[in-house]
Amino acid sequence: xxxxxxxxxxxxxxxxxxxxxxxxxxxxxxxxxxxxxxxxxxxxxxxxxxxxxxxxxxxxxxxxxxxxxxxxxxxxxxxxxxxxxxxxxxxxxxxxxxxxxxxxxxxxxxxxxxxxxxxxxxxxxxxxxxxxxxxxxxxxxxxxxxxxxxxxxxxxxxxxxxxxxxxxxxxxxxxxxxxxxxxxxxxxxxxxxxxxxxxxxxxxxxxxxxxxxxxxxxxxxxxxxxxxxxxxxxxxxxxxxxxxxxxxxxxxxxxxxxxxxxxxxxxxxxxxxxxxxxxxxxxxxxxxxxxxxxxxxxxxxxxxxxxxxxxxxxxxxxxxxxxxxxxxxxxxxxxxxxxxxxxxxxxxxxxxxxxxxxxxxxxxxxxxxxxxxxxxxxx
Amino acid sequence: xxxxxxxxxxxxxxxxxxxxxxxxxxxxxxxxxxxxxxxxxxxxxxxxxxxxxxxxxxxxxxxxxxxxxxxxxxxxxxxxxxxxxxxxxxxxxxxxxxxxxxxxxxxxxxxxxxxxxxxxxxxxxxxxxxxxxxxxxxxxxxxxxxxxxxxxxxxxxxxxxxxxxxxxxxxxxxxxxxxxxxxxxxxxxxxxxxxxxxxxxxxxxxxxxxxxxxxxxxxxxxxxxxxxxxxxxxxxxxxxxxxxxxxxxxxxxxxxxxxxxxxxxxxxxxxxxxxxxxxxxxxxxxxxxxxxxxxxxxxxxxxxxxxxxxxxxxxxxxxxxxxxx
Numbered sequence: 001x002x003x004x005x006x007x008x009x010x011x012x013x014x015x016x017x018x019x020x021x022x023x024x025x026x027x028x029x030x031x032x033x034x035x036x037x038x039x040x041x042x043x044x045x046x047x048x049x050x051x052x053x054x055x056x057x058x059x060x061x062x063x064x065x066x067x068x069x070x071x072x073x074x075x076x077x078x079x080x081x082x083x084x085x086x087x088x089x090x091x092x093x094x095x096x097x098x099x100x101x102x103x104x105x106x107x108x109x110x111x112x113x114x115x116x117x118x119x120x121x122x123x124x125x126x127x128x129x130x131x132x133x134x135x136x137x138x139x140x141x142x143x144x145x146x147x148x149x150x151x152x153x154x155x156x157x158x159x160x161x162x163x164x165x166x167x168x169x170x171x172x173x174x175x176x177x178x179x180x181x182x183x184x185x186x187x188x189x190x191x192x193x194x195x196x197x198x199x200x201x202x203x204x205x206x207x208x209x210x211x212x213x214x215x216x217x218x219x220x221x222x223x224x225x226x227x228x229x230x231x232x233x234x235x236x237x238x239x240x241x242x243x244x245x246x247x248x249x250x251x252x253x254x255x256x257x258x259x260x261x262x263x264x265x266x267x268x269x270x271x272x273x274x275x276x277x278x279x280x281x282x283x284x285x286x287x288x289x290x291x292x293x294x295x296x297x298x299x300x301x302x303x304x305x306x307x308x309x310x311x312x313x314x315x316x317x318x319x320x321x322x323x324x325x326x327x328x329x330x331x332x333x334x335x336x337x338x339x340x341x342x343x344x345x346x347x348x349x350x351x352x353x354x355x356x357x358x359x360x361x362x363x364x365x366x367x368x369x370x371x372x373x374x375x376x377x378x379x
Numbered sequence: 380x381x382x383x384x385x386x387x388x389x390x391x392x393x394x395x396x397x398x399x400x401x402x403x404x405x406x407x408x409x410x411x412x413x414x415x416x417x418x419x420x421x422x423x424x425x426x427x428x429x430x431x432x433x434x435x436x437x438x439x440x441x442x443x444x445x446x447x448x449x450x451x452x453x454x455x456x457x458x459x460x461x462x463x464x465x466x467x468x469x470x471x472x473x474x475x476x477x478x479x480x481x482x483x484x485x486x487x488x489x490x491x492x493x494x495x496x497x498x499x500x501x502x503x504x505x506x507x508x509x510x511x512x513x514x515x516x517x518x519x520x521x522x523x524x525x526x527x528x529x530x531x532x533x534x535x536x537x538x539x540x541x542x543x544x545x546x547x548x549x550x551x552x553x554x555x556x557x558x559x560x561x562x563x564x565x566x567x568x569x570x571x572x573x574x575x576x577x578x579x580x581x582x583x584x585x586x587x588x589x590x591x592x593x594x595x596x597x598x599x600x601x602x603x604x605x606x607x608x609x610x611x612x613x614x615x616x617x618x619x620x621x622x623x624x625x626x627x628x629x630x631x632x633x634x635x636x637x638x639x640x641x642x643x644x645x646x647x648x649x650x651x652x653x654x655x656x657x658x659x660x661x662x663x664x665x666x667x668x669x670x671x672x673x674x675x676x677x678x679x680x681x682x683x684x685x686x687x688x689x690x691x692x693x694x695x696x697x698x699x700x701x702x703x704x
Contacts, residue, residue: 023513031596045517045673136586136670142417208587208669360517361672364596 020048023360027056031364033130034374036348040355040363047363050355052348057378065338070096070305071170073338078164080342081376083126086112086119086155087318089168094249095314095325096170099307103299108172109251110292114185115155115167117281117288121192122151123319124274124281127371131271132203134368135212140203147195154184170305172298182289189282189289196279204275213267217354217366220265227350230343231321232273233370237265243317255287267369274371277319306333320344320371344376390482391472398471402618403433408655409662416666443607448511451604455509460609462502463616470495470623475550477636477646488549489541492627493534496582499620500526503584503601506613510604518600521590521673525581528680529588533578535688539571539695540564540631553635563634567698570691572632574684576660579624581676583617586665590673625657626650633657 026037035056041049061080065073077092078085090112097104125148129141152162158177159167167174203209219229224237234241242259244252260276262269307329315324321343328337347370355363407422407429414421422429447456473488475481485491500522507519541547543564544555556564565572581588590600597603602613629635629650638649671679 021513030598045521132669136589137668138413139417139666142419146418202667203669206669208671211675212669212672359672359674361596361670 019043027053031134031367032374033368033372036372036374036377038367040360042360045359045361047355047358047360050352050363052351054348055378057375059375059379061379062338062340065335067334069333070307070335073335074168075164075166078166079375080340080379081318081320081344081373082163083123083373084119084318084320085163085165086116086159086167087316087323089165090116090250091314091316091318091323091325093168093170094316095312095327096305096307098314099310099312099327099329100170100305102171102301104171105296105299106251106293107176107295108297108299110288111158111173111177111297112168112250113252113255113288114177114285114292115158115165117285118151118155118185119165120319121278121281122148122155124278125151127274127319128199128203128271131365131368131371132209134364135209137203137209140199143199143202147192150188150191154181154188157181157184169298169301171301172296176297182292185285185289189286192278192282196275199275204271210268212362212365213271213369215264216267216362217358217369218264218266218269219350219354223350223353224265227353228346229321229350230346231317231319231371232270232277233347233350234321235260235273236262236269238263243315243322247315249314249316252284254291255284257281257284267365270369270371304333306331307335318343320373320376321347340379342376342379344370344372344374348372348377387482394471394482395468398468398619398622399615401622402615403437405618405622405658406436406614407433408658409665412659412662413666416663437611440611441608445609446606447609448604450511452509452511455505456604457609459502459506459509460605460612460616462505463499464502464612464619466495466498466502467616467619467623471619471626473549474623474626474630475553475635476650478550480646481550484548484550487547489537489547489552489627489631492623493530496533496620496623497526497530499616500530502616506605507601510601512604514597514599515601515603518590518597518603522584522601524673525584525588525590525676525680528677529578529581529684532574532680532684532688533582535685535692536571536574536578537627537631538688538692539568542692542695542699543568549630549635553630553637556634557637562637563632565632568632568691568695570687570694572628574688574691575628575632577679577684579628579657580661580664581680583620583624583661585621585661587668587671588676589670590676621658621661622654625654625661628657629653 020041020043023040023042024037025040026032027035032038037053037056039051039053040047061076064076068076074089074092077088081088125144129144132140155165156162158175158181159165219233219237221237221239224234224239238261240259240261243249245259257280260273260280262273309329309331311326311328313324313326315322323343324341326339326341327335330336351367351370354366358366411421422432425431425435447453470492472482473485473491475484503522503526504519507515507522510516540552543559544552546552546555556562559567561567584590602610605613633653636646636650642648
């Protein structure tokens with residue numbers, strides 16, 4: 001850590017008086033990507049303190065879950081993280097399947113892997129665009145959106161919706177995929193692999209981009225553990241932790257993929273980790289598409305689920321990190337208590353520490369690099 | 380005498396209208412160029428290929444409600460956009476579009492343009508101050524620091540040109556340039572040209588130096604509180620500023636109105652092509668680069684560009700004394 005210029009300036013000015021001021025960032029501000037409000041205490045261009053204010057999008061999702069049957073809750077899951085709706089679908093169906101001990105046919109598992117990894121890529125592409133937009137570059141945003149659009153088209157053809165998917169069912173998926181979909185997915189993998197080098201040409205090697213990101217907002221391993229940050233931000237600090245690898249769920253143990261990690265823990269490390277994760281997701285999809293077996297896509301599951309008494313915790317890796325769904329059931333059609341441990345919330349918790357003593361522009365860059373989805377934080 | 384004055388006024392009106400038309404279509408040009416660089420079409424709805432878009436924009440902005448913040452310092456708030464636009468437009472007066480065609484071919488043309496572009500920066504600072512908004516204020520402060528720093532780099536970058544041409548008069552510079560061995564100063568003054576290109580982007584607050592505006596941090600910077608036609612005045616000021624800077628670049632480094640061959644009846648063609656090339660450069664940079672950080676911009680200006688420009692002045696002096704004399 002370098003010495004904090006803001007505090008040194010403040011010490012020298014202390015006899016004259018405190019010249020700091022409060023800047024209210026949000027809840028409607030182009031830099032916060034949603035209804036996040038940050039009360040920033042500033043001294044000139046330096047941020048002395050940044051206090052996030054949450055809850056503008058609070059919808060009581062956990063309470064709603066207590067009054068819904070298990071299948072009625074499924075569409076609500078997609079509304080929490082609208083950029084990775086399938087991961088949330090997956091977390092919910094896997095938790096309920098674990099609780100009720102339902103079998104899932106192989107083909108359904110493969111379909112889930114293909115679609116959820118496509119969703120992960122689309123989420124990372126959107127982050128890439130939005131992060132670069134925070135740094136002031138507009139072109140990468142639109143190019144990433146053009147590529148993401150193709151994923152949305154692919155997913156639309158199997159799930160029927162473009163953003164808030166509700167495709168998985170307990171014990172399988174809603175409907176089977178066609179061979180032409182698999183062909184299109186293979187074409188897309190080829191297409192995106194050809195496109196990714198141009199992303200690196202435009203951004204990764206850019207001098208201004210490197211000046212703006214390398215070493216900015218660095219997180220140490222111990223801080224990362226203390227604040228419970230997850231996902232690419234955790235992996236950016238050098239800790240190789242990925243739920244898909246460390247506690248494999250679904251059929252992830254059948255695929256070969258690497259868990260990319262960074263070294264510095266700064267914005268650039270997060271950027272590199274996410275860009276490599278796109279490539280790893282492409283590898284997983286490619287393996288899944290080439291080895292997908294024939295067979296049923298749904299096992300026999302009663303229409304209205306009555307879960308047995310008990311409790312279950314299910315962790316999945318969303319694009320933003322580890323999501324834990326915790327369900328307590330006392331029997332009956334509805335859960336007794338539901339708790340979601342969402343990745344964006346814990347990733348935001350370190351923001352205040354990172355922001356102190358930085359320039360305002362860096363603070364918004366750091367905020368962008370955390371890849372926050374506000375409805376997920378507010379729930 | 381009276382006829383002369385009337386003729387000058389007529390000339391001013393003609394140049395003003397032509398410049399305004401060019402400004403309007405510079406926005407269209409920008410949106411099209413950047414659009415195609417960003418895998419989209421740009422404006423397509425108003426008129427064939429969106430050709431009437433700038434006019435529609437103008438009409439829309441003109442009829443918008445004139446909103447101002449209650450706590451704003453009103454006289455300053457009203458004056459700021461006018462200062463910006465007037466300072467930018469006044470610079471047009473000394474630019475020779477072709478041989479003998481300048482509204483006022485004064486001896487210190489180059490100095491006059493530098494002075495006027497500083498004044499435009501003053502308008503930005505005042506706007507940030509008068510809005511009484513923290514975002515606008517931060518934008519204004521950034522603008523003042525940035526414009527002062529890059530003014531120096533820009534001034535120094537064209538000192539080499541002044542030394543080679545031996546004049547501050549724009550027409551004289553072009554004429555001296557035409558007689559020089561390369562025909563343009565961009566080759567012997569390559570360092571100066573580079574510093575000028577960077578300083579030109581900073582001077583007009585364009586990406587990657589769009590600190591005063593930077594929409595992802597300061598919402599819209601100094602013009603956050605401006606709406607309707609007052610906002611349009613800033614916008615016009617910025618685009619006129621771009622045309623002025625491109626013209627200065629054309630005259631000082633790219634040979635002004637001279638070209639590889641004479642074009643009868645349309646002597647402005649070379650000048651226009653070169654100016655539009657530089658304006659395209661503005662857009663190209665905007666579509667490619669992310670934004671610099673505020674302190675990095677300052678460091679770039681003071682630690683890289685000003686030493687480079689100074690070195691160029693010394694180099695030019697040595698060359699002029701010992702080699703080219």
